Amino acid sequence: MMAVTGWRALLYKETLRFWKVGFQTVGAPVLTALLYLMVFGHVLEDHVKVYGTVGYTAFLVPGLVMMSVLQNAFANSSSSIIQSKIMGNLVFVLLTPLSHWGWFFAYVGSSVIRGLAVGLGVFVVTMFFAMPGFVAPLWILVFALLGSAMLGTLGLIAGLWAEKFDQMAVFQNFLIMPMTFLSGVFYSIGSLPPFWQGVSHLNPFFYMIDGFRYGFFGVSDASPWLSLGIVGAAWLAVSAIAVHLLKIGYKIRG
Numbered sequence: 001m002m003a004v005t006g007w008r009a010l011l012y013k014e015t016l017r018f019w020k021v022g023f024q025t026v027g028a029p030v031l032t033a034l035l036y037l038m039v040f041g042h043v044l045e046d047h048v049k050v051y052g053t054v055g056y057t058a059f060l061v062p063g064l065v066m067m068s069v070l071q072n073a074f075a076n077s078s079s080s081i082i083q084s085k086i087m088g089n090l091v092f093v094l095l096t097p098l099s100h101w102g103w104f105f106a107y108v109g110s111s112v113i114r115g116l117a118v119g120l121g122v123f124v125v126t127m128f129f130a131m132p133g134f135v136a137p138l139w140i141l142v143f144a145l146l147g148s149a150m151l152g153t154l155g156l157i158a159g160l161w162a163e164k165f166d167q168m169a170v171f172q173n174f175l176i177m178p179m180t181f182l183s184g185v186f187y188s189i190g191s192l193p194p195f196w197q198g199v200s201h202l203n204p205f206f207y208m209i210d211g212f213r214y215g216f217f218g219v220s221d222a223s224p225w226l227s228l229g230i231v232g233a234a235w236l237a238v239s240a241i242a243v244h245l246l247k248i249g250y251k252i253r254g
């Protein structure tokens with residue numbers, strides 16, 4: 001009972017942490033996505049059709065939503081851990097009887113909440129420019145949850161590994177950001193040369209965004225079942241790493 005109460009308390013604390021500065025953690029990403037949509041949509045709407053009939057702005061909306069979900073889920077857990085380590089208040093969590101599973105569910109759970117909150121905000125403001133369909137809503141929900149959990153878990157690993165903000169910036173700028181932008185957010189990989197299509201299929205972020213987009217249009221560059229299998233397996237793999245690092249107290253216990 002203590003363990004259940006403990007992880008719920010930590011989840012509440014982590015959710016409250018980003019929500020108290022919601023203008024920065026939720027509002028700013030929504031504004032950034034809106035600017036992307038206005039610029040790219042205005043320039044390319046009359047020149048690009050995707051999947052034969054889908055307008056470019058409508059195609060762009062799910063990509064921007066998922067990109068925002070992924071980036072903010074990662075930022076939530078990674079920033080929380082590294083800030084607590086640097087400021088020294090992580091010791092108060094270490095003193096609790098929480099198990100490593102409690103840590104995992106609390107940090108990843110709060111990341112999922114932030115990712116979905118930002119994604120919902122992005123969708124609400126972009127729907128005034130183009131309204132994509134809802135062909136398969138269950139796929140939308142599944143990939144939103146899996147994608148945010150995946151990046152929340154990666155953020156947890158990054159936060160445990162990093163000892164200062166410079167190291168965190170390297171992880172985010174040279175891994176998360178490139179993989180997100182090169183995952184088909186702004187284009188269909190079907191328009192790429194064969195070599196770059198092959199490279200894109202090695203990027204797990206592509207399957208998150210492609211599967212998510214399938215839920216809106218019913219068409220995608222890869223089978224949604226294939227995307228589900230790859231994303232699910234990738235999340236299980238990084239979750240096993242994160243839980244192990246928490247169990248041994250990697251860089252958080254003396």
